[in-house]
Amino acid sequence: MLSIVEAIRQRATPESLALVQKDRSLTYAALFQQADALAADIRQHLPADLPAPVRTDRLRIGVHFPSSLEYVPLALATLLAGGCFVPIPDELADEEKRELATRTALDLVLVAEPLATWLPEATQPLGHLTLAGQKILLQRLPPIIPSFPTADFEALNPAFIRFSSGTTGKSKGVLLSHESLLERITAANEGLRIGAADRVLWVLPMAHHFAVSIILYLYHGATTLIEETHMGEDLLRAGATHAATVMYGSPVHYRQLVEAPPVAEWTTLRLAVATAAALDAATAEKFRARFHQDLVQGLGIIELGLPVLNLAGAQEAPEAIGLPLSAYECSLQDDTGHEPPQGDPGEICLRGKGMFDAYLDPWLPRAQALDANGWFPTGDLGRRDPAGRVTICGRKKTLINVGGMKVFPEEVERVLDSHPKVQRSLVEARLHPLYGEVPIVRYIPSPEGPPTTMELRNHCRTHLAGYKIPLLFSSVPDLPLTASGKLKRA
Structure with a gap:
């Protein structure tokens, strides 16, 4: 049976650097x-x-x-x-x-x-x-x-189990085999094009991203540069000092990076990928102005890896996740299972290489998790632009129906989070006798103090249609988060 570790070993150049963390390093020979x-x-x-x-x-x-x-x-x-x-x-x-x-x-x-x-x-x-x-x-x-059939588990040549973020409902144990891991890192690299000359600045938690990130870098012979802090100036200094060519992080890391003081000149960067949360256009524009590189958003999903990447449209549509990589297909489907008209939302459905092998608990083999045509429904809702690029507009389960009008909590949250007196917000539905549902919001105020309700209403009114404006604004000290830092929704 295939071993992903032995596959990495067979391709590795023993004397090349595999890992660097401050003054410590390991060659591939030392790593093995x-x-x-x-x-x-x-x-x-x-x-x-x-x-x-x-x-x-x-x-x-x-x-x-x-x-x-x-x-x-x-x-x-x-x-x-x-x-x-x-x-x-x-x-x-x-x-x-x-x-x-x-x-x-x-x-x-x-x-x-x-x-x-x-x-x-x-x-x-x-x-x-x-x-x-x-x-x-x-x-x-x-x-x-075990609550799962051990014979079926063993037959899959299991390599890795990781639980999904669980933003809505109970998280699922996602099982990947050695074969699926190899398929997906090979497919993802058709877009990333990481090779032995690359030095990847690593800022994400390994417990959440190891299998389809670190494994990919090792398999393709790159050097992974492990940065211990997430402060913008530390990231900038590390990227410059170690001549990093690739960065793979969340929008939070990039927001800190673009605001960092000029402690160093980072000129070797060739690819910056944003994942794990929605990228805002303002951060993408600031990044391009400062580093003369596009900030490329991608759809990272534990069930498939990195199937969609905005390589060609990062300037025209920075908030889009882009087009599927060559090993994948992406379909938007409405409630009837058909592609909606351009610009209308539909559930993002994917199929391609390296798909997960099973959900562990409750046990559900891949074939049973797909629809009749082999599509995996992600639960994310997206819109397609004239160039075919997809932009995520919300989650199917969190859609708020205001008198027949659709409100995506994520859209309202992006607007609220752009207010200088708001650190983070969470928009939810509340039942209403006339409209069925209305949006309400809880938000964490900035250290300078909370905004007034009128300030928030006026800010929303500038950017949103009236039916999307929350009926109630509540200031709170914190918000419920998943283990990977995403908002946890009821």
């Missing part, structure tokens, strides 16, 4: 030396009664470790040891971490010393690994009866 040693230690500590990878039930190994250079060899070691890699995001609450462990039926977990407080009391220590002088504890979790 560390990963091999860690994998051997994992296998050595397995108790006799635990199913080995050569038998049934592929081991599910959780990794609870900070984003860092060391995260990479540790993650690769879980795969080399015959396990299925399950990242456990550090920012989850203890209860959420325990739920993740239960839903994935984790066999083992690797945690940095000291022992994590969220682990069940009956967790059994199996020993420890040592990585860069740091002790990593190998723990066996109490037996959990």
Whole structure:
């Protein structure tokens, strides 16, 4: 069976730099030396009664470790040891971490010393690994009866389980095989064109983006530059100091970058990709003016990878996610399953290479998650412009129906978030006896103090039709977020 790690090893140039973090670095040879040693230690500590990878039930190994250079060899070691890699995001609450462990039926977990407080009391220590002088504890979790069919799970050659963001409803465990990982990183790179000469500035959490980002960079021989902070001037300095050629981050990172003081000149950048949240035109324009490069938005989705990228339309339509890459197709579908007229919203449906293999809990194989024509319905609503580019306008489940008129919460939030006295907003529906539903908003005010309701109404009136203006404005200290920083909607 295919091993994605061995596929990377076969292509790697041993003396080339794989990872850099400040004054530390690993060549590809050193990376695999560390990963091999860690994998051997994992296998050595397995108790006799635990199913080995050569038998049934592929081991599910959780990794609870900070984003860092060391995260990479540790993650690769879980795969080399015959396990299925399950990242456990550090920012989850203890209860959420325990739920993740239960839903994935984790066999083992690797945690940095000291022992994590969220682990069940009956967790059994199996020993420890040592990585860069740091002790990593190998723990066996109490037996959990999987809610999914283990024979079907094993048959897929599982490599990776990651839970979707869960912006609406319960998040889903997305399962990827080694084969699907290879397909999707190959397909995505037809657009990114990352190669051995590239140095990628890394700013995203590894527990959320490792499998289809770090794996892609390693497979194509690039150097990943791991930046520890998200401050604009630190990003600028790191990009210039390490001659980064590619940056892959969220709009938040780019907003900080364009406002950073001129601490360095970053002249080597050839590609900047924005993902994980909606990109605003103002940030894209400021980025182009400062760095003389387009800020390219893409649709990153755990079920497919990076199927849509705005490579050709970043100047004309910076807020669009663009056109599908050559390995993918993108269809907009209305409630009847047909493409709506140009400019009207429809659900974004995708198909192509490297699609996820199954949802883990509840178990749902890929074939059953697709429609009769093989399309994967994303739940995102989009509009198509005359050039065929797609712009996301909201989520199908969050659409607000005001007397038959459609209101996308995301559109209203973009307007509210552009007010100087608003840090972030969340627009939701409230039942109304006359109109059926009306939008209301909760928002976090800026440190200078909250705006008046009249200020917000006037700001909305300048940019939005009357039926889109929230009926109620409420100032709050914080808003509910998913583990990846997206707004959590009811």
